Amino acid sequence: MRVAILAHERFPDRAKTALGVLRYADHDVVAVLDRSNAGRRVSDFVPDVQDARIVASMADIEPDAVDALLIGIAPIGGDFDETWRDDVRTALEYGCDVISGLHYFLGEDDEFARLAADHDCELRDVRKPPDDLTVSEGVAGDGDAEVILTVGTDCSVGKMTTTMELARAARESGYDAAVIPTGQTGILIEDWGIPIDRVIGDFAAGAVESMILERGADHDYLFVEGQGSIVHPAYSAVTCGILHGSMADRLVLCHEAGREAIHGYESFALPTIPTYVDLYERLAEPVAASRVVAGALNTAGLEDPAARQAVDDYADSLDAPATDVLRFGTDAVLEALIR
Amino acid sequence: MRVAILAHERFPDRAKTALGVLRYADHDVVAVLDRSNAGRRVSDFVPDVQDARIVASMADIEPDAVDALLIGIAPIGGDFDETWRDDVRTALEYGCDVISGLHYFLGEDDEFARLAADHDCELRDVRKPPDDLTVSEGVAGDGDAEVILTVGTDCSVGKMTTTMELARAARESGYDAAVIPTGQTGILIEDWGIPIDRVIGDFAAGAVESMILERGADHDYLFVEGQGSIVHPAYSAVTCGILHGSMADRLVLCHEAGREAIHGYESFALPTIPTYVDLYERLAEPVAASRVVAGALNTAGLEDPAARQAVDDYADSLDAPATDVLRFGTDAVLEALIR
Numbered sequence: 001m002r003v004a005i006l007a008h009e010r011f012p013d014r015a016k017t018a019l020g021v022l023r024y025a026d027h028d029v030v031a032v033l034d035r036s037n038a039g040r041r042v043s044d045f046v047p048d049v050q051d052a053r054i055v056a057s058m059a060d061i062e063p064d065a066v067d068a069l070l071i072g073i074a075p076i077g078g079d080f081d082e083t084w085r086d087d088v089r090t091a092l093e094y095g096c097d098v099i100s101g102l103h104y105f106l107g108e109d110d111e112f113a114r115l116a117a118d119h120d121c122e123l124r125d126v127r128k129p130p131d132d133l134t135v136s137e138g139v140a141g142d143g144d145a146e147v148i149l150t151v152g153t154d155c156s157v158g159k160m161t162t163t164m165e166l167a168r169a170a171r172e173s174g175y176d177a178a179v180i181p182t183g184q185t186g187i188l189i190e191d192w193g194i195p196i197d198r199v200i201g202d203f204a205a206g207a208v209e210s211m212i213l214e215r216g217a218d219h220d221y222l223f224v225e226g227q228g229s230i231v232h233p234a235y236s237a238v239t240c241g242i243l244h245g246s247m248a249d250r251l252v253l254c255h256e257a258g259r260e261a262i263h264g265y266e267s268f269a270l271p272t273i274p275t276y277v278d279l280y281e282r283l284a285e286p287v288a289a290s291r292v293v294a295g296a297l298n299t300a301g302l303e304d305p306a307a308r309q310a311v312d313d314y315a316d317s318l319d320a321p322a323t324d325v326l327r328f329g330t331d332a333v334l335e336a337l338i339r
Numbered sequence: 340m341r342v343a344i345l346a347h348e349r350f351p352d353r354a355k356t357a358l359g360v361l362r363y364a365d366h367d368v369v370a371v372l373d374r375s376n377a378g379r380r381v382s383d384f385v386p387d388v389q390d391a392r393i394v395a396s397m398a399d400i401e402p403d404a405v406d407a408l409l410i411g412i413a414p415i416g417g418d419f420d421e422t423w424r425d426d427v428r429t430a431l432e433y434g435c436d437v438i439s440g441l442h443y444f445l446g447e448d449d450e451f452a453r454l455a456a457d458h459d460c461e462l463r464d465v466r467k468p469p470d471d472l473t474v475s476e477g478v479a480g481d482g483d484a485e486v487i488l489t490v491g492t493d494c495s496v497g498k499m500t501t502t503m504e505l506a507r508a509a510r511e512s513g514y515d516a517a518v519i520p521t522g523q524t525g526i527l528i529e530d531w532g533i534p535i536d537r538v539i540g541d542f543a544a545g546a547v548e549s550m551i552l553e554r555g556a557d558h559d560y561l562f563v564e565g566q567g568s569i570v571h572p573a574y575s576a577v578t579c580g581i582l583h584g585s586m587a588d589r590l591v592l593c594h595e596a597g598r599e600a601i602h603g604y605e606s607f608a609l610p611t612i613p614t615y616v617d618l619y620e621r622l623a624e625p626v627a628a629s630r631v632v633a634g635a636l637n638t639a640g641l642e643d644p645a646a647r648q649a650v651d652d653y654a655d656s657l658d659a660p661a662t663d664v665l666r667f668g669t670d671a672v673l674e675a676l677i678r
Contacts, residue, residue, distance in 0.1 A: 138572030138604050197541040201577035204540050230579075231625035233477030237580030238540035244575045265477050271625050279621055286570035286610050 003027045005072035009036045012045045018072030020185040022049040024164040030066050031055045058090035071100040078103030097122040101184030126187040129199045136205035141247030141288050143216035148337050149248035150226040151280050153255040153270050159226045160186050162254050162296040165325035167223040177221040180211045186225045197238050204241025233265050247288035256298040257310040273317040294333035295322030342366045344411035348375045351384045357411030359524040361388040363503040369405050370394045397429035410439040417442030436461040440523030465526040468538045475544035480586030480627050482555035487676050488587035489565040490619050492594040498565045499525050501593050501635040504664035506562040516560040519550045525564045536577050543580025572604050586627035595637040596649045612656040633672035634661035
């Protein structure tokens with residue numbers, strides 16, 4: 001699929017979804033829309049991802065050169081920015097599908113709905129869960145596929161990135177591995193998945209189970225994208241639903257070097273790493289014997305050799321192999337996950 | 340409020356919601372609708388709750404004798420039974436509000452919506468969460484009110500009943516206590532609350548927090564109705580959201596005597612009681628220092644003196660006072676909760 005990615009005035013640092021798609025999706029990215037960086041290239045900012053030109057608007061792309069427009073940024077609150085309307089309108093007039101993870105559902109926008117119908121294209125709001133979800137039956141662990149779940153000490157510590165890097169590395173090593181996306185960026189990258197944070201509590205575990213049953217029949221290893229943290233004051237419900245719904249065989253504990261308190265909830269100190277390991281394993285145990293067998297540390301805020309030392313210390317505190325998947329690769333942990 | 344309770348062919352044993360309202364609600368119950376027991380009285384079946392006559396249909400009640408019809412039963416799946424349509428229609432023609440905890444929303448039924456508008460009365464679907472929910476700010480513990488949460492070893496072990504009995508006993512002892520309802524029966528009893536099992540995962544803790552902030556300003560003790568179990572294969576997400584969202588000071592662990600496996604998930608054995616205590620306290624700790632200080636055991640399946648012995652054994656396993664709130668009252672545990 002040939003896609004354009006909308007990231008106006010936020011590329012690259014505040015365009016997590018756009019970067020995730022550039023880094024991991026199979027899509028052919030024909031351009032990034034960022035009116036503040038028009039004329040430059042992705043590689044001018046980010047060297048290690050798929051390159052593409054940066055243009056000011058959808059109108060700068062040839063109608064027959066693109067199949068879909070992805071909304072690659074998520075403003076606080078997930079609202080639709082009206083300055084994007086022309087780009088979405090143009091995309092639909094081109095006959096492009098428009099794929100969005102915003103809370104604001106494009107499919108419920110009268111003008112967009114009409115244009116999509118007129119031009120026979122699709123408005124896909126990936127933040128909207130399917131209507132046919134139900135409760136878990138507690139059978140995700142019955143399949144043959146090995147289930148590996150990323151869990152975290154907090155939000156935004158690298159669970160999605162770790163999941164994608166591990167699955168890619170497993171495939172490159174010749175294993176049949178698939179990703180189970182549970183959040184909007186993962187869903188936009190994989191072009192499939194369920195946003196568990198938008199699913200009602202009763203169906204959270206069931207939604208994860210349904211994805212594992214669907215993919216587990218076709219793959220040997222499933223890498224499940226985790227969300228939040230089991231001790232997060234606001235988001236622990238989502239984390240717990242994914243932990244029990246996935247009935248994971250193995251867990252990868254993700255953490256950001258130096259983080260000491262819950263992001264945005266600074267009065268809540270993070271427990272120690274051994275406490276997290278103990279808590280995730282004890283909580284999982286009555287449903288599935290999940291074990292923390294590896295760690296992923298985000299060391300983006302550190303220089304070498306401090307980063308190397310931080311990863312070594314993290315591995316010691318986990319009593320398991322660890323790495324920074326972007327900085328040091330996955331070799332140190334893959335063997336513990338794939339066996 | 341003068342209410343009629345619909346419980347056709349299920350009263351009393353399969354009418355949990357109707358019994359809860361008869362036992363705990365302030366409503367004046369003018370009649371129970373059960374066509375299979377018409378002509379008898381509630382007291383013929385259940386001695387220790389508010390008495391009322393049992394009639395075959397809404398038409399058997401005087402139009403000016405009733406203010407609302409409550410749907411007091413919940414069939415598997417929560418669908419609306421078309422044999423109830425005449426009763427709902429009659430209630431609306433009487434000018435009665437109709438209050439329902441079904442998954443099927445009466446407000447979206449064209450005929451009912453039209454009748455409600457014509458007769459200026461309200462269709463209240465309590466299973467539908469409010470639209471203005473948001474994420475938790477982690478401040479439920481900042482108020483002056485003491486927060487007491489019932490937690491369980493499984494679903495249907497007596498969390499709602501225990502919550503109601505403890506709050507009533509606290510009030511009778513002169514304390515200013517309120518209930519925070521999180522499920523449909525509690526909401527129908529209190530005529531207020533949010534069904535946390537229907538709230539999206541991101542807002543589960545926030546919805547509980549919002550109720551605690553609203554009631555906490557006016558009361559000294561808040562008894563929060565818990566849901567599910569923290570190790571339930573399907574419903575643990577809801578349990579976890581309530582645990583962290585409530586930031587409870589004290590927990591009451593509810594259990595049913597003799598239950599050894601998750602109800603409906605028999606392949607999942609229940610952990611030991613000390614394991615539950617440890618897990619609930621460790622999981623709560625990073626957000627709030629919640630402690631299991633009492634236990635509630637449902638001994639309905641036992642005769643005396645086995646019931647007494649079971650409660651004593653349960654207290655020993657908890658290392659805390661315990662009771663069966665319906666069989667032995669709340670004196671043994673109230674002091675540990677109210678201080």
